[in-house]
Amino acid sequence: MAHSSTMADDILTCARSLIVAGGYDSFSYADIAAVVGIRKASIHHHFPAKADLVRTLVARYREDAQTGIAALERNVPDPVGQLDAYTGYWQACIADESAPFCVCALLATQIPVLPPEVALEVRAHFRSLSAWLASVLERGARQGSLRLDGTARAEAETFLATVHGAMLSARAYGDAGMFGLIVQPLMARLVISR
Numbered sequence: 001m002a003h004s005s006t007m008a009d010d011i012l013t014c015a016r017s018l019i020v021a022g023g024y025d026s027f028s029y030a031d032i033a034a035v036v037g038i039r040k041a042s043i044h045h046h047f048p049a050k051a052d053l054v055r056t057l058v059a060r061y062r063e064d065a066q067t068g069i070a071a072l073e074r075n076v077p078d079p080v081g082q083l084d085a086y087t088g089y090w091q092a093c094i095a096d097e098s099a100p101f102c103v104c105a106l107l108a109t110q111i112p113v114l115p116p117e118v119a120l121e122v123r124a125h126f127r128s129l130s131a132w133l134a135s136v137l138e139r140g141a142r143q144g145s146l147r148l149d150g151t152a153r154a155e156a157e158t159f160l161a162t163v164h165g166a167m168l169s170a171r172a173y174g175d176a177g178m179f180g181l182i183v184q185p186l187m188a189r190l191v192i193s194r
Helices: 007-022 029-036 040-046 050-075 079-095 103-108 116-143 152-173 177-190
Strands: none
Touching: 007 029, 007 040, 007 050, 007 103, 029 040, 050 079, 050 103, 050 116, 079 116, 079 152, 079 177, 103 116, 103 152, 116 152, 152 177
């Protein structure tokens, strides 16, 4: 779903960039007010508490991810192509630091200190993504294009952890190439040569 640009959208966009730069506790409403050019009271009007702001941000992120996955399903029917497109998207994002980073991956590292309503949204994102990956892997196995060593669900969790771990490793090392170094062997293991 496309979102029209509003003050709330500007606040959410700013909050996302601040979370990606430093995590949940790295920013305040004063930081957002300075960037967006509004008063803190205006932010409180839209989002009474920081937890409301970040919960809304993650809920919208989940919605946008689901929209992206639906488009991927429509445009790339082949399971191997879908996995390639998914990993390719993140590889491009990591290589181009101006592109978005997975805000849920970053917030997941902070689950113990997140407000419960934010943690709930982050967990829901991972459950949804894992379910989609399991369906892709299952279809690929049925079609004979993917080799699974375990259940589709277990392979989906491995795939998800590898991709998100690769994102974090690339960030930790300051080396975008680290992502491919980690993800390519996983893809080589899964894809049956034709």
